[in-house]
Amino acid sequence: MSGTSWRSLLPGRDDVAALPRTWRGDLLAGLSVGVVALPLALAFGVSSGAGAEAGIVTAIVAGIVAAVFGGSHIQVSGPTGAMVVVLAPVLAAHGVSALAIVTLMAGVLVVVAGLARLGRLVGLIPWPVIEGFTVGIAIIIFLQQVPAAVGFAAGESGVKAWRAAVDAVLAADWSVAWHSLAVVVAVIVLMRVWPRVTTAVPGAIVAIVLATVGVVVVGSTIPTIGVLPAGLPAPAIPALGLETVRALAGPAVAIAALAAIESLLSARVAHSYTDVGGYDADRELVGQGLASLASGLFGGMPATGAIARTAVNVRAGARTRLAAVTHALVLLAVVVAASGLVARIPLAALSGVLMATAVSMVRPSVVRSVVKASRPDALLFLMTALITVSVDLIYAIVIGMAVAALLALRAVSRAAGVHREELPGDPVPGDERIALLRIDGALFFGTADRVLERVARVHGVRVVILRMSQIRVLDATGAQVLGEVVAALERRNVTVLIKGAQRHHLGLLEHAGTLAALADDRHLVDRLDEAVSRARALVADDVAQPDGAPGSVGA
Template sequence: MGRASLGRFSGYSVEALRKDLLAGLIVGIVAIPLSMAFAIASGVKPEYGIYSTIIAGIFISIFGGSRYQIGGPTGAFIPILLGIVMVYGYENLLIAGFMAGILLALMGVFRLGSLIKFIPRPVTVGFTSGIAVIIFSGQIGNFLGLSGMERHEDFISSMGEILLHLHSFNLYSVGTALLSLLLIVATPRLFPKMPGPLVGLIVSSVVANLFFPEKIATIGSTFGEIASGLPAFHFPLLTWEKVIQMLQPALVIALLGGIESLLSAVVADRMTDSKHDSNRELVGQGIANIVAPLFGGIPVTGAIARTATNIRNGAASPIAGIVHAFVVLAVLLLFAPYASSIPIASMAPVLMVVAWNMSERKEFIHLLKTRTSDSFILLITFLLTVFANLTIAVEVGLVLAVLQFIRQMGQSVKVTRVLPDHQDKHSKVRAHVVSELHDCPQFRICTVEGPLFFGVAKMFGSSLIDSIDHRPKVLLLRMGKVPYLDTTVDQHLAGIVHHVHSNGGIVLISGMQEQPRAVLQKTGLVEEIGEQHFFEHTGDAIDFALTKLDNKKCIGCKHFAFQECTLLSSPIRESRAGQEETHTATASH
């Protein structure tokens, strides 16, 4: 990785440093309110989000695979981390994050980065939209200033809790939240260079503390004063029982962290016309997630919105990400006591806007309007994310996507009987030529199209069996349009070959591609069929096949499937054949 790291800084200049300093400063300011809000929504103290942002900013920028990636806590993690904290506690969350870091690093080392990118779009849109609904709904209580509420892991119980305590809404909280929301939305339009979340947070906090102090809940009154010093190093207490217990949560964190970080890297590539290293990015994410829990930090990943902000403000290298981390560190050291006075109601709109922006509502509606199987997968994944949990949603979504893929691939496989078209000057084989009165009784030609895998093996075998029910002398399989073949199909094909051979026939194959040929070679089927029975072109295979027919059966045949049939079926040929037999018998006497 050393050479690659240096490669990312080749040609680095003073001008590039100036751009990185400016971009890092702006992104750092944007990250401060988000890191605290994400931590609070995840059920932990706000400073833990700040610690995570600092560590992620440094380690992901140094070891990651994207020049522009900004790492830190993200909204996508909120329902996962809140569920872990509520069920297992904060200490076990640190263990799960540490284990997830190891898993991410191993995924990068074993070059699994490209596999994560194959998760279908309906699944990612479904669970992202579901997470957005959970985040948004989870802030309704804070927005309204409801008191006496208990936190619940599931969506229905959370909504029930809001309805149960709706009578306790606080007008001061609602006013503060509305002011914060207005500034968050309006600031980017009026002052594009200013971060809306920070402006909304500061102005609404100042107004609340000046005009109605102690009327609404603040970070300090809810979570205690934010520590202004550096976090203490603490290695989580790992036991085998804890590892087994937290393995599933760690897998979920690793999977979601890998998906989001690589999606963010792809966004950065599009914006900058660059290319990230997906495996190295996973290693960088893994290192950051291993280190973060050692200082009390929560799991981190690539943050799409902050990465985009970094690029828009002129970032030239990973230095911008490191600068952003030190900006957050400086704010922690200098202004932590003031952050304790921020109203909880001021932070609710920050997360609500994050949820709105991450909801992918346009893509969601577009996929629903297609009314295809993708729409069904999207809806199921979304509903399971909201009403069950992300783990079940992703598992079911992936299973449905795989089944859909198998069904679609199965529909693309075709086995068609063909014969040469004598009306074509090149005598190309076509399906429409075959009819009840125009088909060779001894020679069957079948064109096979599409990938041959376990999902279509039975159909493939049945189609061929139907084609050879009359026991042809020669079966020719045209397989030039078969890009893939697995061992399940190989078994069915071997059964066909045995059937033809047992009836005294032969099997010919033309145009077979490299992968299917390699599979047949490994299973021994090439040897069983015979190397001499494989042809590059169908024409050569047909010429060879015609020499293997029983000429006696051709005499008098009226099908005329091939041009040679005119001569082979002629009665004159039958007479000549009889004369030759008589002459041979006489000579032998």
């Protein structure tokens, strides 16, 4: 990688060029996002099993690092619901002590992906897979909050979210569980109603404050966040043992893949709604990887770009990275000045916030659009959502992309075909013994046998002209099968002319033996008139031969 390429992945003067004009708006946008991010950071930390402190540390440390080193001027990073879905079972299986190690490992992998220029690969994920993935995450986030909603501190470790939700409801002591459930319902209702009153203060903040005051006044004993440190912990490098690294290698890859995918999707969506310019996908990966590395050193969680907070940032008028940095500093100020008050927030209130957030993630209009687009798209969407909820989020993406690829191959193979055409110009005697066949679309492993079988079934002719100028995709299988068909026709004394083979396909046709199967080097032609002229000459020569000559066999 050249020096110029390396520099494109690092902060530069362009990052702050607009600050003299936009700093006031960026500061106000950062303040707005900080207020919105506080309850989400706390809630995601608790829901992951890492604790509220890990969530707030991630929002602060990763928020600053990603803002400085990332590839987007407006992206806001921190803990997210999707990451919670992947991280929670990892911590349940390996303990909270694994948090720092898996976060650092994932951070390294994301940085490497950025340095390897893999940022644009996220564009290969089909829309139905993305939406199914989003709906599945929303369902899991909602189900993860059910235990806290009925008075449990957390669901059973290692159990799927839907099973933990069912078990919690069945095991709940409803003589006291209704206290937590009442807080959840109150928070959700307030978050839905408050925007009608004002949008100056986020409904989540108002709902949490009122719920906390209500619990304190009533004297309820429902679980709360608990003691938080009045500041950031000191950075520390965890002890890395070979066995631990081996055990966490799989989860680290899954977390890194999710961090890359979610961050790039968030940036892509955000930049489609604003005119601040594009984003550098590879630099964004490097920035998000460094953010996770920094977060892991301070005891935080893996970081990703957060679409909800980024959307608030855009709506609030952010133009530069100062807004995301300000959001992190606002959270730091809250931790330093009000950690005692934050500790008294009931977990049920955070559950209510996440349940409302999960519901807002599912956009009925988008779901209807995907389902009505086509039957394969609807199948892909529903399958991805189901696998996300019932099996695993990363499996859902991998299987979704695999099925999408198969559906795409099916569509491409259906578009491929062989069409018999009339010879150009005025007909001459013997034209009925010439077959002009046009091969359309793609000739590759998924279509070669079916398409070329039609060519091989041509009967009653002396010459076959294959028009290949319309072939857009040709692979080794297609070239090899084409060579077999040409050889088979030549054995039946049917001469084959190949017309219009594209220049970049000639090497493949030669290596696969297709050109060698032609009876004469001159049977590879560029122009249709030349091919027809040669075919008519061959037919005329055949007619001039005595009966019984090999050239007269056309079956």
